[in-house]
Amino acid sequence: MEPILKKVQDLALLHDKVDPKLVKEKNIKLGLRNEDGTGVFVGITSKGQVIGYEKIAQGDGIEHVKPVAGKLFYCGYDVDTLVKQKEIEKRFGFEEVVYLLLTGVLPTRRDLNAFSQLLGKRRLLPKEVKEMILNRPAHDDQMGSLHTIVSAMHLFDRKPNSTDMNDVTRQCIDLIAKFPTIIAYNYLGAKLWKKDVKKLKEPASDKSTAEIFLTLLKGKEPDRATAELFDTMLIFHAEHGGGNNSTFSTRCVSSSGANSYMAICAGIGSLSGHLHGGANEAVMTMMTDIKRKVRNWDSDAEVTAYLEKILNKEVGDKSGKIYGIGHAVYTVSDPRAVYLENKAGELAEAADRLDEFNLFRKIASIAPGLVYERKGKTVCVNVDFYSGFVYDCMGIPKELFTPIFAMARVSGWTAHRIEEIIQGRIIRPSYVTSLKGRKDYVPLFNRG
Numbered sequence: 001m002e003p004i005l006k007k008v009q010d011l012a013l014l015h016d017k018v019d020p021k022l023v024k025e026k027n028i029k030l031g032l033r034n035e036d037g038t039g040v041f042v043g044i045t046s047k048g049q050v051i052g053y054e055k056i057a058q059g060d061g062i063e064h065v066k067p068v069a070g071k072l073f074y075c076g077y078d079v080d081t082l083v084k085q086k087e088i089e090k091r092f093g094f095e096e097v098v099y100l101l102l103t104g105v106l107p108t109r110r111d112l113n114a115f116s117q118l119l120g121k122r123r124l125l126p127k128e129v130k131e132m133i134l135n136r137p138a139h140d141d142q143m144g145s146l147h148t149i150v151s152a153m154h155l156f157d158r159k160p161n162s163t164d165m166n167d168v169t170r171q172c173i174d175l176i177a178k179f180p181t182i183i184a185y186n187y188l189g190a191k192l193w194k195k196d197v198k199k200l201k202e203p204a205s206d207k208s209t210a211e212i213f214l215t216l217l218k219g220k221e222p223d224r225a226t227a228e229l230f231d232t233m234l235i236f237h238a239e240h241g242g243g244n245n246s247t248f249s250t251r252c253v254s255s256s257g258a259n260s261y262m263a264i265c266a267g268i269g270s271l272s273g274h275l276h277g278g279a280n281e282a283v284m285t286m287m288t289d290i291k292r293k294v295r296n297w298d299s300d301a302e303v304t305a306y307l308e309k310i311l312n313k314e315v316g317d318k319s320g321k322i323y324g325i326g327h328a329v330y331t332v333s334d335p336r337a338v339y340l341e342n343k344a345g346e347l348a349e350a351a352d353r354l355d356e357f358n359l360f361r362k363i364a365s366i367a368p369g370l371v372y373e374r375k376g377k378t379v380c381v382n383v384d385f386y387s388g389f390v391y392d393c394m395g396i397p398k399e400l401f402t403p404i405f406a407m408a409r410v411s412g413w414t415a416h417r418i419e420e421i422i423q424g425r426i427i428r429p430s431y432v433t434s435l436k437g438r439k440d441y442v443p444l445f446n447r448g
Contacts, residue, residue: 018434026432032243036065037377039243039328042427043251047101047415048241049073052330067331067378074239075104080335083232092208092227094234094408095119098176101239101415102169120205122177123212125185126156127197133185134195142399143272145186146406147265150175154261161259163421171260172414179410180209183403184216210234213407217396226394229343233390236336236383237405239412243328246270246277250413254420255427267413268406277402277409280388282323284398287360287389289316297359304366311370324385325367326377336383344386347393360389 001009023030032040038053051071055063072079074097086093095116099107107115132152136145153175154160159167181203192199201219203212210231214222222230242251250267271277293315296302306315313320327334341361348357364381371379388401396404 022432022434028432032429033328037328038065042248042429043242044423045242045416045419046075046104047412047419048239049076050241050243050329052327052332065331070327070330070333070335070380072240072335075100077106079235080339083235083339086231086235087228090228092210092231094209094231094238094411097235097238098411101411102172102418116208117205118173119177119209120207122174123181123203123205125178125181129153129156129182130185130197130200133182133189133200134192134197136189138190140190142183142186142190142403143268143277143406145190146179146183146403147268147272149182149186150268151261151265153178154259157261160261163257163259165418165421168260168418168421172418175260175264176410176414179407180213181216183400183407184213186403187217187397187400209407213404217400229390230394232339232343233387233404234408236339237387237408239409239415241329242416244276245273246409247412247416251416251420252427254417255425257426260414260417263417264410264413267409271402271406271409277405279323279382279384280391280401280405281398282317282321283384284388284392284401286310286316286323287356290363291356291359294359297355297362300362300366303359303362304370307363307367307370311374322363322367322371324382325364325371326379327382330380330382331378333380334382337381337386340383340386340390341381344390344393347390351393353393357389360386 018030022028029040032042034040038055049072051068051073054066054068056066058064074082077100082093082097086096096107096112098119099112099115129149129152133145133149136148140148157171160171162168184203185200188200189195201216203216207215208227208231210227211222214227214230240247242248246267249270250263253266254263274282290303290306291297294302294306307322309315310322311320341364344360345354345357348354364385368379368381371377388398391401391404392398
């Protein structure tokens with residue numbers, strides 16, 4: 001490292017640390033979290049509601065957090081019910097959920113057909129965008145590529161900066177439709193030896209989002225069971241309330257009057273972080289390490305000892321995090337993880353990977369107790385713990401885990417963007433200064 005870069009880094013580390021006493025004295029809500037771990041209310045939304053605890057008033061007049069089984073609602077509808085019903089009816093459900101998030105109501109059969117047809121018409125990409133995908137630098141990653149292409153989409157919009165609701169609605173639906181195509185092309189483009197636009201097959205206009213993406217990715221139509229499970233994964237990741245980092249980022253940028261492409265890029269940027277959308281990739285990396293280092297996967301003692309080393313920052317990426325364990329809201333359970341555990345077991349049996357799946361389950365049973373012993377917090381397995389394993393059993397490469405998350409969550413981002421524009425007030429929180437008084441300016445020639 002160049003000496004001046006090292007100096008800038010060292011000075012930043014010295015001056016940017018936060019004094020814990022100041023945080024407590026000023027009652028600062030770091031991470032927009034209350035002292036008991038619950039989120040600070042900063043807005044109102046009708047899109048998603050996440051239930052993981054109840055606040056109970058005690059005799060001392062102070063509210064206490066009571067952990068409860070997790071629930072997830074989209075516009076007032078239990079997501080478990082949405083998934084179960086589409087399974088009963090043996091149909092795809094993601095398009096129905098997108099319509100629900102955007103409008104607040106469940107579509108009629110006629111409206112759902114019309115909406116699905118509209119998405120189908122808008123999935124195609126301009127030739128210039130395909131060429132942009134194929135000609136990007138070889139070292140670019142998948143989330144970086146998604147960010148680049150979505151940002152560039154404003155070039156093909158006659159009114160890219162309009163915040164008129166007609167244009168915003170059009171832009172949002174257009175992005176939802178195109179995300180599967182962009183993500184599949186980004187991956188395929190990186191693998192093509194001969195960069196020929198003709199190699200990128202056009203998406204069908206009469207198939208579900210799940211079927212279209214898997215067909216583009218694999219070059220052939222998926223079997224029905226795989227497509228329906230992938231559809232469910234998209235439903236589970238479509239929305240998670242306004243407080244998750246990527247949705248809040250999207251709302252924050254939207255509140256400034258920025259255009260749809262900038263706002264959605266903010267969500268993509270946030271989701272790329274390993275503490276958010278990249279968590280399922282981090283789980284798979286962690287599991288690879290555990291499988292290699294723990295000799296007896298059936299031994300509770302060996303698994304426990306290694307998890308304790310992870311918490312002690314001695315092994316793994318030395319972050320002290322057991323990825324896939326714990327959540328900002330869910331405490332006792334994450335309803336998405338409950339569903340995926342059962343599906344993961346079925347896939348593992350079919351793929352002859354039960355030993356690996358049983359190791360996942362063992363970690364899921366041991367890790368929450370270890371975290372509670374250390375932090376006194378009730379935590380559970382979250383959706384990221386099993387989602388990577390499920391995708392892996394489907395033959396989906398790890399590089400696409402987070403882009404697929406974005407493919408689903410763009411429906412929530414756009415719904416929140418529309419809601420934020422309608423509510424119409426710029427988000428502008430305050431920060432307390434850590435400085436202790438004013439400083440006297442020293443002329444440059446006196447600084448040595």
